[in-house]
Amino acid sequence: MGLQFDASPDEIKLFLEEAEEHLQLLEEDLVRLEKEKDNQELLQAIFRAAHTLKGSSATLGHQRMAQLTHGMENILDKVRKGQLSITTPIMDVLLEGLDFLKVLKEEIETLEESDVDLEKILGSLSKAAAGGQTASSAAEGKLATIPEGSTAVTEVAAAVQAAEPAVPSMALDWDEKDHVTRGKKQGKMAYSILVNLAETSEMLSVRALLTLMALRENGEIVKSIPSSEEIEREEATSVLHVALISDRAKDQIVHVLKELPDVVRVEAAPLDITREEAGASAPDGVTVAKTTVAANEQANAPLPKDETPGNGNGSAKIKDTKIAKVSRTVRVDVELLDNLMNLVGELVIDRTRLAQLLGALESKYDSNDLVEDLNRTSVHIGRVTTLLQEEIMKARMLPVESLFNKFPRMMRDLSQQAGKDIEFIMEGQETELDRSIIEEIGDPLIHLLRNAVDHAIEPPEERVAKGKKPQGYVKLSARHEENHIIISVKEDGRGIDPDKIRASAVKKGIITEEVARRLNDQEAINLIFASGLSTAAKVSEVSGRGVGMDVVRNNLEKVNGSVEIVTELGKGTEFIIKLPLTLAIIRALMVSVDSRVYAIPLGSVLETIRLTDGQIKEINKREAIVVRGRVLPLLRVKELFNHQTRGVRESGKTFVVVVNLGGQQMGLVVDSLIGEQEVVIKTLGKFIGDVQGVAGATILGDGSVALIVDVPSLVKKVVKVG
Amino acid sequence: MTEQVARVEEKQFVVFQLSKETYGVDIAKVWEIITMQPITKVPHTAEFIEGILNLRGRVIPVIDLRKRFGLPQDEFTRSTRIVVIEISGNTLGMIVDGVSEVLRISSDIVEAPPPAISNVDADYLEGVAKLEDRLIILLNLDKVLNKQEKIELENVG
Numbered sequence: 001m002g003l004q005f006d007a008s009p010d011e012i013k014l015f016l017e018e019a020e021e022h023l024q025l026l027e028e029d030l031v032r033l034e035k036e037k038d039n040q041e042l043l044q045a046i047f048r049a050a051h052t053l054k055g056s057s058a059t060l061g062h063q064r065m066a067q068l069t070h071g072m073e074n075i076l077d078k079v080r081k082g083q084l085s086i087t088t089p090i091m092d093v094l095l096e097g098l099d100f101l102k103v104l105k106e107e108i109e110t111l112e113e114s115d116v117d118l119e120k121i122l123g124s125l126s127k128a129a130a131g132g133q134t135a136s137s138a139a140e141g142k143l144a145t146i147p148e149g150s151t152a153v154t155e156v157a158a159a160v161q162a163a164e165p166a167v168p169s170m171a172l173d174w175d176e177k178d179h180v181t182r183g184k185k186q187g188k189m190a191y192s193i194l195v196n197l198a199e200t201s202e203m204l205s206v207r208a209l210l211t212l213m214a215l216r217e218n219g220e221i222v223k224s225i226p227s228s229e230e231i232e233r234e235e236a237t238s239v240l241h242v243a244l245i246s247d248r249a250k251d252q253i254v255h256v257l258k259e260l261p262d263v264v265r266v267e268a269a270p271l272d273i274t275r276e277e278a279g280a281s282a283p284d285g286v287t288v289a290k291t292t293v294a295a296n297e298q299a300n301a302p303l304p305k306d307e308t309p310g311n312g313n314g315s316a317k318i319k320d321t322k323i324a325k326v327s328r329t330v331r332v333d334v335e336l337l338d339n340l341m342n343l344v345g346e347l348v349i350d351r352t353r354l355a356q357l358l359g360a361l362e363s364k365y366d367s368n369d370l371v372e373d374l375n376r377t378s379v380h381i382g383r384v385t386t387l388l389q390e391e392i393m394k395a396r397m398l399p400v401e402s403l404f405n406k407f408p409r410m411m412r413d414l415s416q417q418a419g420k421d422i423e424f425i426m427e428g429q430e431t432e433l434d435r436s437i438i439e440e441i442g443d444p445l446i447h448l449l450r451n452a453v454d455h456a457i458e459p460p461e462e463r464v465a466k467g468k469k470p471q472g473y474v475k476l477s478a479r480h481e482e483n484h485i486i487i488s489v490k491e492d493g494r495g496i497d498p499d500k501i502r503a504s505a506v507k508k509g510i511i512t513e514e515v516a517r518r519l520n521d522q523e524a525i526n527l528i529f530a531s532g533l534s535t536a537a538k539v540s541e542v543s544g545r546g547v548g549m550d551v552v553r554n555n556l557e558k559v560n561g562s563v564e565i566v567t568e569l570g571k572g573t574e575f576i577i578k579l580p581l582t583l584a585i586i587r588a589l590m591v592s593v594d595s596r597v598y599a600i601p602l603g604s605v606l607e608t609i610r611l612t613d614g615q616i617k618e619i620n621k622r623e624a625i626v627v628r629g630r631v632l633p634l635l636r637v638k639e640l641f642n643h644q645t646r647g648v649r650e651s652g653k654t655f656v657v658v659v660n661l662g663g664q665q666m667g668l669v670v671d672s673l674i675g676e677q678e679v680v681i682k683t684l685g686k687f688i689g690d691v692q693g694v695a696g697a698t699i700l701g702d703g704s705v706a707l708i709v710d711v712p713s714l715v716k717k718v719v720k721v722g
Numbered sequence: 723m724t725e726q727v728a729r730v731e732e733k734q735f736v737v738f739q740l741s742k743e744t745y746g747v748d749i750a751k752v753w754e755i756i757t758m759q760p761i762t763k764v765p766h767t768a769e770f771i772e773g774i775l776n777l778r779g780r781v782i783p784v785i786d787l788r789k790r791f792g793l794p795q796d797e798f799t800r801s802t803r804i805v806v807i808e809i810s811g812n813t814l815g816m817i818v819d820g821v822s823e824v825l826r827i828s829s830d831i832v833e834a835p836p837p838a839i840s841n842v843d844a845d846y847l848e849g850v851a852k853l854e855d856r857l858i859i860l861l862n863l864d865k866v867l868n869k870q871e872k873i874e875l876e877n878v879g
Binding site: 349692 | 771776
């Protein structure tokens with residue numbers, strides 16, 4: 001079923017971004033709350049996130065989402081008031097509610113209505129909430145029937161009336177007064193209208209906006225308190241005060257408003273803009289004729305039964321504390337950042353170019369004043385460019401926290417399901433990484449963590465039998481190391497048994513028995529990255545997502561990362577993931593083949609070897625060399641990239657660049673080594689598309705274009721053939 | 723009638739030489755015209771893709787229009803130019819033998835393309851402009867690099 005929301009795409013986008021943030025926050029904080037039951041501040045933060053979410057989803061018109069958040073908010077409110085205490089069942093139902101919220105949020109993205117059983121979760125939420133109802137429940141029960149009994153409505157209306165002076169002044173500014181005067185000159189009336197909305201309404205902002213819309217249909221709104229912007233920002237209150245110019249009679253307008261859902265009371269009076277004009281224009285006389293209407297037939301939108309008005313007070317309090325603070329941050333589209341990065345990339349290239357030109361000029365004109373000047377300017381531009389590059393790189397960085405945050409919840413659920421006692425530790429969440437890399441490493445990390453819980457950590461009894469602590473640990477940490485970010489997933493579980501891997505790989509036909517015998521332990525362990533190999537006898541719900549370790553490695557390689565395993569049988573395993581700081585600029589080893597220049601990402605280069613005649617051997621009809629007792633398959637870049645140079649075989653001076661990829665090594669044969677350089681990665685563009693063995697192109701200092709070698713695809717090619 | 727009037731419109735065309743023929747492309751699609759530059763070959767791509775070049779910091783693909791149209795090969799000369807065009811969001815360069823002029827061509831002298839003309843598939847043609855002394859073949863650039871072919875190109879890699 002298709003869904004439609006009454007909001008512009010931009011508004012929806014903004015809502016989604018915010019909802020994502022709030023959901024994230026809720027998740028983290030709820031898991032934390034389970035441990036820190038008495039943390040009031042935390043509770044407030046959770047409450048606030050739920051409340052904001054409720055408000056914004058209601059504004060968007062996503063009623064089910066608003067209802068659900070409302071149900072969760074009720075429980076939270078009770079916890080806050082000490083009427084409920086945090087227990088595992090309460091946490092479970094809250095977390096379940098959160099999962100439903102995520103599904104509902106996705107509805108907005110897909111515009112497809114999901115088949116979530118909202119009734120059920122709402123039922124368990126209200127049951128959970130009711131569990132804590134104590135002395136106050138009677139009073140709340142009475143108030144909860146408000147929408148159904150008109151007597152109660154009158155009571156509320158009366159209460160509101162007592163609290164609020166009837167139709168207070170609007171404090172119009174000069175412009176607004178002018179607006180009113182002009183309206184009056186056209187023979188229209190000006191009204192000051194006070195609308196009271198049911199405070200228990202769960203969608204106050206929507207109701208307020210509807211009211212404004214209804215008024216707009218009947219005239220011109222000169223001013224409203226709160227303004228429609230404020231209402232959209234979720235600052236709606238149950239009282240709406242509007243200055244309206246209209247050619248309709250007062251009663252007509254009042255009648256229209258009265259018809260709206262959740263409108264409790266409407267008061268309208270002719271607007272008295274200034275004392276000077278008083279009497280001259282107000283047709284109904286200066287004395288304010290009050291019309292009070294208790295909307296009797298307003299039960300159009302019955303509220304859910306478990307609705308308690310307690311949250312009304314709560315939300316008012318929150319609003320008070322939510323003082324409009326000017327944010328120091330700006331939301332920026334990632335694409336904009338990408339464009340900026342590209343532009344800076346161009347500057348970086350030009351900087352190199354400028355320096356080269358300057359060199360040429362200097363040698364030609366010696367110490368000409370102009371050249372000197374140009375030199376100074378060039379140096380300055382160079383410096384500014386470097387700074388700009390650094391700053392923009394920084395702008396693209398996000399703390400890994402944004403990714404890590406969802407893990408505690410996941411680990412909690414996973415350990416519960418697996419019946420294991422696991423302490424989950426996170427470190428270095430503040431470590432920053434390019435956001436495009438963060439996007440790519442989410443799945444691999446989830447997979448590694450799932451594996452840790454599912455396969456690595458033993459059940460408590462088994463751990464005790466082995467003489468370990470019954471509680472195992474999984475530690476996820478991030479840190480900066482030289483030009484890389486290291487993310488490690490470490491646990492104290494079973495460890496990986498190389499013999500088991502060997503046996504499994506042979507059984508599954510990935511390698512032959514003979515090969516298996518030749519592999520050293522590390523090589524055998526690296527086999528877990530081969531596709532089709534899984535040592536777990538059974539695939540559980542947890543790890544049965546169809547993502548294998550091969551996908552883990554592939555994903556990491558996509559962002560020029562690598563993964564390494566350190567394991568000790570019986571003691572535990574550590575996966576060490578090495579990632580570049582950024583994707584846009586990498587360090588590369590520049591090589592040349594037939595006077596064409598290629599860039600090989602330095603991250604995958606192990607060493608370079610100068611070839612001597614006769615060193616190349618033919619093994620299995622493939623060229624290879626033996627380095628320190630290891631056979632290294634070779635790939636000639638010339639052949640790989642179809643260079644059409646005839647006859648010129650190596651003149652005795654050839655180099656081999658040894659590249660490494662997840663333990664697989666091979667050599668690339670090139671003519672000469674040029675040196676290391678920072679290169680800006682450019683794609684070949686849609687028109688050319690993906691080219692095997694080429695990761696992209698880069699522009700060199702002299703303006704020419706060099707191809708960047710895609711090491712992972714080459715290694716895979718060679719390994720597959722071999 | 724109004725339709726007829728609307729059709730007699732002048733459009734500007736960049737006119738270039740290719741083999742022995744004269745071609746024109748809509749000036750609105752032409753980004754700029756540059757002299758021949760060093761072009762980096764890209765392996766495993768269609769034959770008519772000459773490679774990539776650096777256009778002020780952007781890497782753009784360059785195609786050899788002679789090869790694209792299956793015309794006889796020739797050496798690049800001093801007059802060889804790269805016409806940089808933009809079609810459907812892609813910027814790319816086309817190597818042509820030489821750019822001669824920019825002409826205003828009014829639509830009433832443009833005729834529908836004959837079924838087959840000078841080895842160039844009729845699909846690529848928008849029409850033929852008949853000037854007093856010569857014919858100018860007007861290219862439909864979107865067709866020259868239509869989607870179908872683009873997909874094939876990607877598969878080549």
